[in-house]
Amino acid sequence: MELFFNPFDNLVCILLGISLTVWFTLLLVFIIVPAIFGVSFGIRRLYMKTLLKLFEWATLRIERGAKENNHHLHKPYSNAIIAKEPTSFEEEIKEIRRSGSNKDLDSASEFEMSDIFYFTRRGVASIMDDEVTKRFSAEELESWNLLTRSNNNFHYISLRLTVLWGLGLVIRYSFLLPLRVTLAFTGVGLLVFLTCVIGLLPNGRLKNFLSEKVHLMCYRICVRALTAIITYHDSENKPKKGGICVANHTSPIDVIILASDGCYAMVGQIHGGLMGVIQRSMVKACPHIWFERSEVKDRHLVAKRLSDHLEVKTKLPILIFPEGTCINNTSVMMFKKGSFEIGGTVYPVAIKYDPRFGDAFWNSSKFGMVSYLLRMMSSWAIVCSVWYLPPMSREEDEDAVQFANRVKAAIARQGGLVDLLWDGGLKRGKVKETFKEEQQKLYSKMLVGTQEDRSRS
Amino acid sequence: MGAFQSSPGQPEYVDLKEKTGFSISQIRVLHTRFKLLGHNGETLKRDHFNSIPDLACNPIRSQIIEAFFDRRNFRQNGEGPVDEIHFEEFLMVMSHFKAPSPRMIEERESVRREKLRFIFNMHDTDDDGTITLEEYRHVIDELLSLTEDLGKDTAKDIADAAMREVASTSMAHMEPDEFFEGITFEHFLKLLKGFEIELKMNVHFSIMDTPTFCK
Numbered sequence: 001m002e003l004f005f006n007p008f009d010n011l012v013c014i015l016l017g018i019s020l021t022v023w024f025t026l027l028l029v030f031i032i033v034p035a036i037f038g039v040s041f042g043i044r045r046l047y048m049k050t051l052l053k054l055f056e057w058a059t060l061r062i063e064r065g066a067k068e069n070n071h072h073l074h075k076p077y078s079n080a081i082i083a084k085e086p087t088s089f090e091e092e093i094k095e096i097r098r099s100g101s102n103k104d105l106d107s108a109s110e111f112e113m114s115d116i117f118y119f120t121r122r123g124v125a126s127i128m129d130d131e132v133t134k135r136f137s138a139e140e141l142e143s144w145n146l147l148t149r150s151n152n153n154f155h156y157i158s159l160r161l162t163v164l165w166g167l168g169l170v171i172r173y174s175f176l177l178p179l180r181v182t183l184a185f186t187g188v189g190l191l192v193f194l195t196c197v198i199g200l201l202p203n204g205r206l207k208n209f210l211s212e213k214v215h216l217m218c219y220r221i222c223v224r225a226l227t228a229i230i231t232y233h234d235s236e237n238k239p240k241k242g243g244i245c246v247a248n249h250t251s252p253i254d255v256i257i258l259a260s261d262g263c264y265a266m267v268g269q270i271h272g273g274l275m276g277v278i279q280r281s282m283v284k285a286c287p288h289i290w291f292e293r294s295e296v297k298d299r300h301l302v303a304k305r306l307s308d309h310l311e312v313k314t315k316l317p318i319l320i321f322p323e324g325t326c327i328n329n330t331s332v333m334m335f336k337k338g339s340f341e342i343g344g345t346v347y348p349v350a351i352k353y354d355p356r357f358g359d360a361f362w363n364s365s366k367f368g369m370v371s372y373l374l375r376m377m378s379s380w381a382i383v384c385s386v387w388y389l390p391p392m393s394r395e396e397d398e399d400a401v402q403f404a405n406r407v408k409a410a411i412a413r414q415g416g417l418v419d420l421l422w423d424g425g426l427k428r429g430k431v432k433e434t435f436k437e438e439q440q441k442l443y444s445k446m447l448v449g450t451q452e453d454r455s456r457s
Numbered sequence: 458m459g460a461f462q463s464s465p466g467q468p469e470y471v472d473l474k475e476k477t478g479f480s481i482s483q484i485r486v487l488h489t490r491f492k493l494l495g496h497n498g499e500t501l502k503r504d505h506f507n508s509i510p511d512l513a514c515n516p517i518r519s520q521i522i523e524a525f526f527d528r529r530n531f532r533q534n535g536e537g538p539v540d541e542i543h544f545e546e547f548l549m550v551m552s553h554f555k556a557p558s559p560r561m562i563e564e565r566e567s568v569r570r571e572k573l574r575f576i577f578n579m580h581d582t583d584d585d586g587t588i589t590l591e592e593y594r595h596v597i598d599e600l601l602s603l604t605e606d607l608g609k610d611t612a613k614d615i616a617d618a619a620m621r622e623v624a625s626t627s628m629a630h631m632e633p634d635e636f637f638e639g640i641t642f643e644h645f646l647k648l649l650k651g652f653e654i655e656l657k658m659n660v661h662f663s664i665m666d667t668p669t670f671c672k
Contacts, residue, residue: 124554
């Protein structure tokens with residue numbers, strides 16, 4: 001018996017050894033080496049084109065299948081459900097009153113019972129659909145991208161489609177996922193190790209040069225770990241030293257995407273665990289700005305450290321996400337004014353993800369960080385576009401809030417996102433009482449204004 | 458992970474369609490909305506409505522939210538408030554705001570009554586079938602602001618004037634020695650006789666329900 005097993009065991013070991021060697025060589029040649037030098041074979045773009053064709057075919061099949069079986073197809077409504085009527089507040093109230101009474105009302109001077117209708121209708125309309133809450137959940141897709149998680153329509157349509165879906169599942173989980181996880185560990189491991197080594201060097205030009213190269217290389221490996229296919233536009237506007245780079249925030253991956261194309265000084269809170277290890281080693285090679293949890297509350301301290309960093313013109317540009325939280329990439333929410341008060345040139349960047357290949361939005365109430373990353377690594381790919389917008393500075397007569405809104409509008413316009421005034425913090429908190437009072441003031445002004453006219457005449 | 462995602466069965470929606478008059482795609486959309494508001498739970502509570510910023514700006518939001526938890530609006534002849542609602546009840550309340558289909562001209566009167574009943578229930582917070590002057594004044598107070606623009610006296614004047622008008626219209630129909638209890642539903646209907654509420658109190662879906670297949 002033993003004799004029988006031994007040669008078999010040997011064979012298995014040899015085969016395993018060979019396949020592992022082949023695997024790692026391929027990895028090295030096709031992925032890691034290009035990452036070090038910043039070149040690309042174009043494999044990923046080819047992959048993307050193939051996938052697109054596949055998705056189109058799959059969608060057509062579903063639609064045809066639905067027709068044949070007389071199923072009702074659910075088309076997600078990405079636009080507003082409710083037909084917006086573009087009349088102003090006053091006009092609507094007047095119209096409601098006019099349609100009711102026979103009196104000739106020129107002014108909305110007295111309270112009428114019908115005013116309730118207006119507010120009721122508006123209230124129910126906002127329960128049915130409103131601009132803000134839908135930004136905190138993932139965007140719905142119009143076509144199906146062969147991932148069950150993004151599908152609402154999938155019934156058993158055809159054997160071919162099911163086989164394709166199964167094949168996709170197998171490829172994604174047994175081939176792509178291990179590949180990506182390996183790359184991710186390589187990238188992060190190299191980052192930690194090399195930055196620690198560089199940290200031992202004395203401060204000077206050599207250190208800065210090396211740290212730049214190391215950071216870029218490791219981020220590029222991470223980009224490949226996610227199979228992120230990024231298109232950079234207008235690179236001549238890339239953020240320069242001594243400036244601040246602001247971008248819209250959809251997920252933690254934003255950092256990797258931006259940092260693989262340029263070197264930034266990052267700003268953030270120090271975490272524990274693996275994140276903390278990475279942060280601490282990064283700061284040895286290059287001056288990032290990490291805050292302790294207690295320091296984050298102190299706005300003056302934060303502002304001071306940021307402006308100190310900016311003073312030194314040779315320091316890397318600071319990367320900030322002024323929304324403060326992750327939004328689902330269909331809109332841009334209020335920019336917190338803190339980053340716009342410290343001065344310096346602002347370089348806006350717009351990031352737009354293509355949802356067909358994988359939804360990059362991190363819904364932190366639904367998924368933790370690890371499950372989010374696993375989801376990312378088991379999607380098809382992350383496809384996004386990055387636009388570097390021309391630099392902006394605060395003008396003489398602008399205050400920080402107006403400047404922030406100006407920058408936000410530019411980013412929204414470029415990325416094709418909806419520009420909202422609401423605060424992203426609404427994801428977690430409630431609206432303040434002051435907002436309710438605003439509406440009340442508007443309404444009562446309308447009543448009182450005309451009262452005064454009447455009492456004067 | 459390996460299982461196919463099961464979509465809600467068609468028969469449930471068909472049942473709801475019969476009861477509320479919404480189309481299947483409208484019901485689907487509203488169901489997605491229900492799940493979003495309730496964080497994928499089975500029911501909605503009052504707190505869930507507080508996360509909508511637009512609603513928070515609305516002066517009478519507490520009345521509107523109460524209307525969703527009021528059994529009188531569930532069309533089951535019940536009364537009193539509940540603490541949480543399921544999707545069916547959510548749809549029932551929403552159906553009060555459905556635009557009447559053009560074919561239902563005959564039913565216009567009943568649609569009218571229904572919508573006005575909804576508004577009436579919103580005012581009548583103690584479920585006794587009449588809107589007393591206190592209840593009416595409460596609604597007006599919610600609508601007006603208590604800022605310096607509008608002194609407390611002016612607010613009171615406006616409220617009083619409105620109530621006087623309502624009371625005079627109602628009292629015209631009463632005997633001199635009858636005590637004015639409040640506005641009953643019939644009075645309410647008379648007061649709002651001229652309003653085409655079936656046209657004014659609707660929320661329109663911008664995408665009409667066009668089936669994507671031909672039979």
